[in-house]
Amino acid sequence: MPHHTLLLxxxxxxxxxxxxxxxxxxxxxxxxxxxxxxxxxxxxxxKTKTGSEFYAAGRNISGFQNGLALAGDYMSAASFLGIxxxxxxxxxxxxIYSIGFLVGWPLIMFLIAEPLRNLGKYTFADxxxxxxxxxxxxIVSSVGSLLTISFYLIAQMVGAGGxxxxxxxxxxxxxxxxxxxxMTAYVLFGGMLATTWVQIIKAVLLLSGATVLVILSLSKxxxxxxxxxxxxxxxxxxxxxxxxxxxxxxxxxxxxxxxxMLGTAGLxxxxxxxxxxxxxxxxxxxxxxxxxxxxxxxxxxxxIGFAAMALVGKPVIEGIDKGGNMAAxxxxxxxxxxxxxxxxxxxxFATILAxxxxxxxSGASSISHDLYVHVIKKGVSDEKGEMKVAKRATLAxxxxxxxLGLVFKGQNVAFMVGLxxxxxxxxxxxxxxxSIIWKRFTTRGAVWSILTGAILSLVLIVLSPTIxxxxxxxxxxxxxxxxxxLVSMTSAFLVGIVVSLLQPEPSAALKFESEKLRTxxxxxxx
Amino acid sequence: MPTSxxxxxxxxxxxxxxxxxxxxxxxxxxxxxxxxxxxxxxxLVVAFxxxxxxxxxxxxxxxxxxxxxxxILFAWILTGIYVFWANNHxxxxxxxxxxxxxxx
Numbered sequence: 001m002p003h004h005t006l007l008l009x010x011x012x013x014x015x016x017x018x019x020x021x022x023x024x025x026x027x028x029x030x031x032x033x034x035x036x037x038x039x040x041x042x043x044x045x046x047k048t049k050t051g052s053e054f055y056a057a058g059r060n061i062s063g064f065q066n067g068l069a070l071a072g073d074y075m076s077a078a079s080f081l082g083i084x085x086x087x088x089x090x091x092x093x094x095x096i097y098s099i100g101f102l103v104g105w106p107l108i109m110f111l112i113a114e115p116l117r118n119l120g121k122y123t124f125a126d127x128x129x130x131x132x133x134x135x136x137x138x139i140v141s142s143v144g145s146l147l148t149i150s151f152y153l154i155a156q157m158v159g160a161g162g163x164x165x166x167x168x169x170x171x172x173x174x175x176x177x178x179x180x181x182x183m184t185a186y187v188l189f190g191g192m193l194a195t196t197w198v199q200i201i202k203a204v205l206l207l208s209g210a211t212v213l214v215i216l217s218l219s220k221x222x223x224x225x226x227x228x229x230x231x232x233x234x235x236x237x238x239x240x241x242x243x244x245x246x247x248x249x250x251x252x253x254x255x256x257x258x259x260x261m262l263g264t265a266g267l268x269x270x271x272x273x274x275x276x277x278x279x280x281x282x283x284x285x286x287x288x289x290x291x292x293x294x295x296x297x298x299x300x301x302x303x304i305g306f307a308a309m310a311l312v313g314k315p316v317i318e319g320i321d322k323g324g325n326m327a328a329x330x331x332x333x334x335x336x337x338x339x340x341x342x343x344x345x346x347x348x349f350a351t352i353l354a355x356x357x358x359x360x361x362s363g364a365s366s367i368s369h370d371l372y373v374h375v376i377k378k379g380v381s382d383e384k385g386e387m388k389v390a391k392r393a394t395l396a397x398x399x400x401x402x403x404l405g406l407v408f409k410g411q412n413v414a415f416m417v418g419l420x421x422x423x424x425x426x427x428x429x430x431x432x433x434x435s436i437i438w439k440r441f442t443t444r445g446a447v448w449s450i451l452t453g454a455i456l457s458l459v460l461i462v463l464s465p466t467i468x469x470x471x472x473x474x475x476x477x478x479x480x481x482x483x484x485x486l487v488s489m490t491s492a493f494l495v496g497i498v499v500s501l502l503q504p505e506p507s508a509a510l511k512f513e514s515e516k517l518r519t520x521x522x523x524x525x526x
Numbered sequence: 527m528p529t530s531x532x533x534x535x536x537x538x539x540x541x542x543x544x545x546x547x548x549x550x551x552x553x554x555x556x557x558x559x560x561x562x563x564x565x566x567x568x569x570l571v572v573a574f575x576x577x578x579x580x581x582x583x584x585x586x587x588x589x590x591x592x593x594x595x596x597x598i599l600f601a602w603i604l605t606g607i608y609v610f611w612a613n614n615h616x617x618x619x620x621x622x623x624x625x626x627x628x629x630x
Contacts (some may be wrong), residue, residue: 092588092590092591092594095594095595096569096598097570097589098595098598099565099568099597099598100565101560102598102601103565103597103606105601106557106558106561106601106604106605106608107558107603109608109609110553110554110555110557110558110561110608111554126540149582172604187584226584226586226587229586229587229591230585233586238580238588239580240581241580241586241590241591242576242579242580242588242590243572243576243579243580243589243590248574249573250569250570250574253569253572254566254569254573254574255564257566257569261565271559281612281613281617284609284612284613284626285609286605287605288605288608288609291601291602292602292605295598295599295601295602298598299595299598302595370544380619397574403586434587437551513538514534514535514538516547517534517537517538517627518542520543520546520547520550520620521620521623521627522620522624523534523624523627523628
């Protein structure tokens with residue numbers, strides 16, 4: 001039987017694992033990645049002078065390229081290592097997460113992408129504010145954006161520090177500072193053009209690295225996934241191939257599912273990418289390409305998780321990291337040796353850099369475009385002033401992300417990704433969708449909807465088992481759901497509708513008709 | 527912008543444009559609801575009929591695996607259907623209307 005030898009292999013892994021020591025291949029690979037991306041940044045800097053170049057890469061990215069870049073923005077190290085780790089330790093349940101992360105993409109395509117591209121300029125607030133009063137909308141939308149970005153950023157930075165420490169043996173603080181500085185350089189000098197190419201390179205590296213890892217792993221099972229599954233069930237039982245403890249309470253499942261699905265359609269750094277393509281047709285194509293690559297990626301992480309469970313072994317994986325985050329890396333080392341581990345580790349590092357760069361750029365554009373131009377300057381922008389603010393905001397966010405990374409060291413920040421998705425689904429998505437499809441949506445309705453979504457997400461997550469019990473160690477949670485989206489998003493929609501109906505805004509309704517040529521035909525789109 | 531307010535208003539009020547917009551949202555709505563039904567249906571099965579997903583197709587394959595991976599594939603196919611529809615039907619109608627506005 002194959003599984004005796006597998007167990008033997010598993011048992012010998014810790015002694016041979018080089019995780020945590022400086023791996024020359026991964027250091028070389030990482031420097032190569034930084035060198036190439038810095039060269040791209042230098043090239044992009046020469047082409048990044050105007051606002052449209054800084055925020056939207058001059059709208060010259062093709063649909064296919066943007067699809068890859070969207071995939072790059074979305075496939076974080078958390079989903080690569082985290083989902084593979086979840087499958088490796090819990091089996092099938094990891095796939096339920098992947099499905100939730102993926103099914104938001106079709107909705108972006110059907111409801112958001114094209115109107116967003118046609119109506120907006122740089123941020124999603126452009127669309128919400130298009131026919132409503134600029135100042136109040138800009139202020140609250142940037143609150144929604146910046147909250148989403150900050151929580152996402154903290155989770156990424158803390159994850160990055162920990163991961164790099166485990167991978168390279170580099171101190172946590174050094175890792176956080178390096179990540180912060182490199183990504184700030186991309187955004188500050190190369191703007192969206194450099195950020196886009198960093199995403200594309202990272203997506204190609206990650207997809208090809210994961211593909212090779214799957215091929216190497218399946219080669220141990222005669223290239224038959226069924227043989228892999230049978231090795232899993234022989235060692236850990238049939239339960240691994242079916243849903244387990246993930247869903248204990250159906251309301252929890254629904255709430256988390258909605259947050260993952262609709263939060264995707266409210267992530268500022270994802271929405272911003274649609275402005276980099278020339279028109280709505282390219283925006284549409286980019287979602288199709290992104291969905292395909294992300295779906296393929298989740299298929300790979302699913303197989304990687306099971307292969308790690310079968311080949312490396314659950315006890316070994318959980319022995320190194322309880323959440324199983326090192327599963328993919330241990331599998332890489334076992335199937336491809338130290339050199340391949342180095343390659344995959346460098347890819348994981350590159351992944352983090354690319355994602356935080358995308359987040360920082362979208363945060364900076366919210367500060368400069370929404371807050372500085374439309375709130376402080378009341379819409380009268382001179383390009384030079386706006387660019388100066390955008391660059392300062394980038395620098396400030398870069399510093400802030402390093403600081404947050406240092407402050408939250410060793411804290412449990414896993415809930416922050418869920419929180420970011422909940423705010424995106426509750427504060428950003430309802431207002432954006434209603435502004436696109438509902439004629440009678442008003443400024444007041446939008447403001448109250450966004451505030452309701454953001455505040456409820458924050459308050460309810462504190463009262464939920466996620467923080468109230470797991471972090472604050474109280475006996476029982478005040479709010480029963482682990483993710484608040486079911487309540488906070490529904491409330492945001494209801495409040496937006498009720499407030500809009502109570503106090504109509506005739507000018508906004510009138511403008512809804514005249515904006516239709518731009519929404520549907522793209523006439524006058526930037 | 528080369529469009530005059532009058533000709534824009536005429537297009538917006540035209541039956542062709544209204545039909546185009548309502549058809550666009552009909553397609554979007556049908557696809558959105560399909561995705562929601564499939565996804566929420568899956569979550570409900572996971573929550574209430576877990577054992578049916580654990581049922582085996584063969585000795586080392588449960589229904590849960592092809593269904594889960596199938597939903598990912600299905601989501602992608604839905605985006606493909608929308609792109610196909612939009613490229614072959616929507617864009618053409620948009621171009622016609624656009625020419626009308628710009629030449630008016």
